[in-house]
Amino acid sequence: MVDLGISVQRQDFDVLKEIKKLQGNRIDIGSLSSFIGIVRDVPLIIEHYPGMTENTLSNLRKYAIDRFKLLDARIIHRYGALEPGDQIVLVLATSNHRKPAIEAVDFMMDNLKTKAPFWKKEGESWVSQRIQDLNATKMWDQD
Amino acid sequence: MVDLGISVQRQDFDVLKEIKKLQGNRIDIGSLSSFIGIVRDVPLIIEHYPGMTENTLSNLRKYAIDRFKLLDARIIHRYGALEPGDQIVLVLATSNHRKPAIEAVDFMMDNLKTKAPFWKKEGESWVSQRIQDLNATKMWDQD
Amino acid sequence: MKTSLKILTFAWVRTQTGEPEFTIDTDAASVGKLLDDLLAHRENWASLSSRRSEIRCAIDQCLAEFDSSLKNAKEVAFFPPITGG
Amino acid sequence: MKTSLKILTFAWVRTQTGEPEFTIDTDAASVGKLLDDLLAHRENWASLSSRRSEIRCAIDQCLAEFDSSLKNAKEVAFFPPITGG
Numbered sequence A, B: 001m002v003d004l005g006i007s008v009q010r011q012d013f014d015v016l017k018e019i020k021k022l023q024g025n026r027i028d029i030g031s032l033s034s035f036i037g038i039v040r041d042v043p044l045i046i047e048h049y050p051g052m053t054e055n056t057l058s059n060l061r062k063y064a065i066d067r068f069k070l071l072d073a074r075i076i077h078r079y080g081a082l083e084p085g086d087q088i089v090l091v092l093a094t095s096n097h098r099k100p101a102i103e104a105v106d107f108m109m110d111n112l113k114t115k116a117p118f119w120k121k122e123g124e125s126w127v128s129q130r131i132q133d134l135n136a137t138k139m140w141d142q143d
Numbered sequence C, D: 001m002k003t004s005l006k007i008l009t010f011a012w013v014r015t016q017t018g019e020p021e022f023t024i025d026t027d028a029a030s031v032g033k034l035l036d037d038l039l040a041h042r043e044n045w046a047s048l049s050s051r052r053s054e055i056r057c058a059i060d061q062c063l064a065e066f067d068s069s070l071k072n073a074k075e076v077a078f079f080p081p082i083t084g085g
Helices: A013-024 A052-067 A098-115 A131-141 B015-023 B054-067 B098-115 B131-142 C011-017 C031-041 C046-054 D011-015 D033-041 D046-054
Strands: A006-009 A031-039 A044-049 A072-078 A080-082 A087-095 A118-122 B005-007 B031-038 B046-047 B072-078 B078-082 B087-095 B120-121 C001-009 C021-026 C056-057 C062-064 C075-079 D003-009 D021-026 D058-059 D062-064 D074-080
Touching: A006 A031, A006 A052, A006 A118, A006 C062, A013 A031, A013 A072, A013 A087, A013 A118, A013 B015, A031 A098, A031 B098, A052 A098, A072 A098, A087 A098, A098 A131, A098 B031, A098 C075, A131 D003, B005 B054, B015 B031, B015 B072, B015 B087, B046 D074, B054 B072, B054 D046, B087 B098, B098 B131, C001 C011, C011 C046, C031 C046, C031 C056, C031 C075, D003 D011, D011 D046, D011 D074, D033 D046, D033 D058, D033 D074
Parallel strands: A006 A072, B005 B072, C001 C075, D003 D074
Antiparallel strands: A031 A087, A031 B031, A044 A080, A044 A118, A072 A087, B031 B087, B046 B078, B046 B120, B072 B087, C001 C021, C056 C062, C056 C075, D003 D021, D058 D062, D058 D074
């Protein structure tokens, strides 16, 4: 089943187009929060686990919409060879008031970092997981 | 003294253009967080205190850059007559890692809501301040 | 000694007084005392008395408390709680 | 009784074993036991033994602990800690 709320793709994304798509003709959106992850300093190759990645992001999006009572949300994550300055990931959330949208983006990023099966390679070395990322994910379970 | 990092303006803004401007040719940006406030349901007229508004936003931006060790930040706020679906405010923050960028956007929005001299009018009635906004601002002073 | 102050009003303080900007000579020590003088003596300001607790102020474009001194002040603004963003 | 399982590997588990995907018949009760069998007996997997504590797993595309049962499992994946975003 294809979830149009998420996308795992090689190609770049257009932030403005994604924002407009989420907004559509709705006039009940008061807040739109976003996060863009960008390749820093050195080229990356991103590998992922096709199938599991899509399922994980789809479940994460639906859970976040439910938990934070969002109007809508979108997650896009790229894979393949990326250069410094390239966009990697986009997370968007819309809600009536601002706090849920901002928190939901934070939540989705934290969970995506430790649960969505992506692996980064810089040159010949695979990037190590940051302990801060693991701890950040755990924080949400205590709320 | 004109601060190019903030803008108080009647005209609409282009989110993508603002993102690209903040990014420039830098390759040290790993994270870009944003918040867009949008007119919900009913038309608004926004009034502000020229001079004080610019000073407040400029100080808020500089303080946030310093407190969260941001690479850069930008605040745009519109005034005048706005329709449902129109963009009101844009806050952008860039940093190496994601937490500071996300927190800084949250911080700037909370403080802007209670310290930047804007007033909203819906039809003939001036909008009341939300107690949640006041409390949200106070939270940051306890950190 | 009286000093000359520029007074600005915004939102419903402006619409209710009908005075967006004026200059006044005052010897009020604090901004709260100045507001009391305006509410008591200035035409069109009496109607704001019942909402005094909702009024906020700035001195020289910085948010201020009502017990703040007007010493060296040049510009004072009165307005409702802020509702931007 | 042995069941047939599809095994997938990613990142350095893949590059170090050189086996992105294969099928295996196993009677291992848990995914941890399956990994131990692979490390002990399968060509090219021995070199991963020193990094066993760093390896993570998924059963049928869901993150799993090493004591998780393989009952009814069809697909098992081994990989390093996730580093997306």
